Amino acid sequence: MNLHNILRLGVALAAMCVVALVLGVATGLAGRVLTILGFYEVLAALTLSVAAVAVAHGLRWRPRAGALLVALMAAGCWLTAHRLTDAWGFRAEQAQTVLRESHDLAEDFLVSGADTPMQLVDLGLNAETGADGVRGALLVEWRAGPLVLRAIGLERRLPPQPVAQALLLSATLAFLTVLVRRALLHLAAEPACPVCGRYLRRDRWGRVSALEAERLREAWSRNESPEASLTPTADGPELLRETCGAGHTPRPGWSLVQVRRRTLGSGGAALVARLPAGTTTTASE
Numbered sequence: 001m002n003l004h005n006i007l008r009l010g011v012a013l014a015a016m017c018v019v020a021l022v023l024g025v026a027t028g029l030a031g032r033v034l035t036i037l038g039f040y041e042v043l044a045a046l047t048l049s050v051a052a053v054a055v056a057h058g059l060r061w062r063p064r065a066g067a068l069l070v071a072l073m074a075a076g077c078w079l080t081a082h083r084l085t086d087a088w089g090f091r092a093e094q095a096q097t098v099l100r101e102s103h104d105l106a107e108d109f110l111v112s113g114a115d116t117p118m119q120l121v122d123l124g125l126n127a128e129t130g131a132d133g134v135r136g137a138l139l140v141e142w143r144a145g146p147l148v149l150r151a152i153g154l155e156r157r158l159p160p161q162p163v164a165q166a167l168l169l170s171a172t173l174a175f176l177t178v179l180v181r182r183a184l185l186h187l188a189a190e191p192a193c194p195v196c197g198r199y200l201r202r203d204r205w206g207r208v209s210a211l212e213a214e215r216l217r218e219a220w221s222r223n224e225s226p227e228a229s230l231t232p233t234a235d236g237p238e239l240l241r242e243t244c245g246a247g248h249t250p251r252p253g254w255s256l257v258q259v260r261r262r263t264l265g266s267g268g269a270a271l272v273a274r275l276p277a278g279t280t281t282t283a284s285e
């Protein structure tokens with residue numbers, strides 16, 4: 001790994017940290033209103049995957065070993081921000097409840113020695129968990145058990161079981177990490193411009209027959225590109241045209257991929273053959 005790649009990894013880590021924290025605060029706030037177990041986790045996995053790929057594209061970063069680090073960090077940042085925001089919201093709502101439901105706030109303040117509704121909440125949290133502030137709120141939520149559903153002020157939770165909850169938390173972290181890492185490794189297999197490192201733009205040319213595909217494969221192995229004589233068909237492998245956005249590919253690259261439509265889950269496309277893009281000899285950058 002050279003210095004450039006280490007720098008890119010560092011910037012990717014910082015960028016994904018910011019994205020994950022912002023997303024975590026947003027889902028944490030939304031979750032105060034409506035939560036269904038697993039919904040925000042899946043949403044975060046998809047959003048973070050897309051963001052990680054976009055960051056790698058922008059940085060022209062080829063994620064290899066660093067993919068796991070970036071994925072783990074994004075997952076950890078999101079989960080932390082999501083949970084902390086939820087606990088923060090819980091504590092703020094408790095203070096609102098005190099304001100709304102206390103019959104004699106002045107008397108409550110006098111008896112407890114608190115000056116604000118939030119201090120009253122903190123006294124309650126401290127009595128219940130031994131910790132106040134967001135930490136106390138986190139502990140109250142942890143002890144209440146995993147949240148399954150929250151809507152229109154109602155909450156449904158599973159019975160609290162610390163071991164099962166710790167497992168659920170680890171599984172969530174692993175799920176997010178695996179998905180983000182998978183997206184990054186998928187990207188790393190995509191062709192990049194040998195001159196500037198940009199990921200090549202891929203345009204669908206169309207489908208070709210199995211016979212034509214075989215002919216292309218042979219021609220490409222001799223470094224020839226007979227695409228001009230092709231006619232698109234309705235079925236068969238798909239042909240992709242690959243060019244650099246900065247114009248470093250006077251002869252575009254070609255990929256022949258087999259699209260697996262009927263596979264459940266990890267569908268996508270399998271590379272059948274590739275002709276790398278031809279580049280200029282003098283780099284303009």
Ligand SMILES: [Zn+2]
Binds near residue numbers: 194196198244
């Ligand atoms: Zn280029």
